[in-house]
Amino acid sequence: MSTAPAPRLREAWLLAATFLIAVAGLVYELIAATVSSYLLGDSVRQFSIVIGVFLSAMGVGAWASRFVGQAMRGFSWAQIALGVVGGFMAPVLFFAYAWLGEVAMPLYGMLIAVGVLSGMEIPLIARVLKEIGAPDFRFENVLSVDYVGALAASLAFPLLIIPHLGLMSASLVFGCLNLLVAGLSLYLFREVSSRTQWAAWTIALLCSTAALAQSERLVSITETQLFEDDVILSEATPYQQITVTRFRDRTRLFLDYSIQFDTMDEYRYHELLVHPALGLAPRIESVLILGGGDGMAAREVLRHDRVKQVTLVDLDPRVTALFRDHPELAELNNRSLSDPRVTILNQDAWQFVDESDAVYDVILLDLPDPKNIALSKLYSRQFYALVAERLSANGLIVTQAGSPLFAREAFWSTVHTLRETRNPLAPGDGLAVRPYHVYVPSFGDWGFAMASFAPLADRVPKLPAGLSYLTAEGWQTAQVFGADNGEVPAEVNDIQSHALVGYYLDGWDRWFR
Missing domain, CATH: 3.40.50.150 (Vaccinia Virus protein VP39)
Known part of the structure; x- marks a missing residue:
């Protein structure tokens, strides 16, 4: 029985994976920039710094990818790591701010890690496509799919992702997306997948899905620590985070975590x-x-x-x-x-x-x-x-x-x-x-x-x-x-x-x- 279709299936998957990881990577970048503008102020300055740090880290990751011996195995490890680091970015940042009053160090630490891992993705995918002998492989096709994914993420983030998911759930959802890319890649390239990778993927997926299932509770716990009073309404819109708190007959409105009024x-x-x-x-x-x-x-x-x-x-x-x-x-x-x-x-x-x-x-x-x-x-x-x-x-x-x-x-x-x-x-x-x-x-x-x-x-x-x-x-x-x-x-x-x-x-x- 001919096995000729397998390389084409793998080629199609790698191009689809390129789109998905581009979406996830840009979403992580936007989450980091949004959280930093909420908690550190001056959105223009924070977005500028986040973009610069992220792109620089991607450059480091692209350079470091040459030292990965087995491209497909390295790509799968990168997806597992991104699923954990990127997926838990927003929860970690909000918890760090709520309990420690510190967000800059974990923010830029996680941002650099996500940037390095994201920078490794495209070079590794290109190497895998060459290794499987993709007949129509052209590097510019990979980049085109990557850029289309970035466009899709930039449009979806303010219009769909934030209004319907919020920052905490969005981070975990796209972490799970990276893990699903990792899982399907491990299966399609199972001859080079190791038991250690499968074990790490399973643990990461279980932890991420459990956190996603409890995301509303995580938001409530964080907001309880962030605000003095009971949170009676918390909602993300395409424009801002709306929070209303109450203590007895005293109501406060916060936009992007900054107080707008206190009924007192x-x-x-x-x-x-x-x-x-x-x-x-x-x-x-x-x-x-x-x-x-x-x-x-x-x-x-x-x-x-x-x-x-x-x-x-x-x-x-x-x-x-x-x-x-x-x-x-x-x-x-x-x-x-x-x-x-x-x-x-x-x-x-x-x-x-x-x-x-x-x-x-x-x-x-x-x-x-x-x-x-x-x-x-x-x-x-x-x-x-x-x-x-x-x-x-x-x-x-x-x-x-x-x-x-x-x-x-x-x-x-x-x-x-x-x-x-x-x-x-x-x-x-x-x-x-x-x-x-x-x-x-x-x-x-x-x-x-x-x-x-x-x-x-x-x-x-x-x-x-x-x-x-x-x-x-x-x-x-x-x-x-x-x-x-x-x-x-x-x-x-x-x-x-x-x-x-x-x-x-x-x-x-x-x-x-």
Whole structure:
């Protein structure tokens, strides 16, 4: 009986394996970059470092593959090792951070190991194809399949893998994928497979599948250690990790593990963000909120009877859906996101103000802190110029501007940027800006900047009844800065320099690292 089909079957499998391992390898790289941006901050810096380290390690692996005597046996060992190291990457990193407070060392150690092992794969596959006498073997075919696999992973990671699996399960699933590649390779090339390899593969597969089956429990254990209170909701979206915790009647929202509000004191932040502008603006029929997907700012806006329309633009549809539809979360914002006066648009803030032709009486920027370039652009002179185009002649813009104490230069950079923003009603001039701040226990001293086309008269804003913090006297106090948080020289932030990111990271690192 002819055995001729065997080499073709093996050739087809090796090309299929090339695709699968390319997918797994890029997923590990993206997991490492995502975890590091969550836990170490500055996603641009972390992604850059992770990519550089990973590619360098792949180069080392490709070079080291020449020392592997038996190519197929070496490839199988590499897949078993990748299944373990890559598969357990996210669990190890989260556990290390939760229990040891350290993530950099295990992160880069595991990343280098995965990179070296991944770098060995393609040279070893090419050698095996040559050894089996693949009639149509061309090295560029192997590389083409590898690149297609990388493309598939890059598209699937934000759209399918993270929303449906989360980081912990995704890591373990693709570890199991490497182990399945190893298992089928051991079977198809059983004449060169050893009992030791089969034993190691069996143990690794059992451990990985057991961990995958308990992945939700592993996530719960980790989150219990990471957060002080009970985790009542944890969900990964294509944009961020959403976590909601509760202790008695106290609820906190975390995005990418950074606190966004605590119901014990969020009223201080949201009252100062909203009511000075709405109390000073002569007309407030139409209000635009950029960010603020939790609905807290909208809740405060709707306290003003003169408001007829609120447009809320937030990137993540899952956040707005949760705070509109989840009974307990919607109660926190007085069901503001279900109010008929509120229109929710889930799109990028920059894209919205660039493409919209609507005009608003008050524009509130309740955006995440500028901890990376992607967010810093929403605090740039160019973005503020687009926002100013959407403002009515006597309207007001307010942005949260971070802490004038913890990140002093960052706060004043935001103020200076608004002052240097092109004034559409007075060509050649900038905007008139009034900085102010308030103490929020969850955040510390927190600042805001109010901008207008002309300087504001020094008067008390008209405040709605029933506020928990803000008073006429409190507004006057909010405009006074001390010697340790007052104005300092700081560069204007624009999309070329992004000076704000450096100010922000340096300021917070000085206090908390």
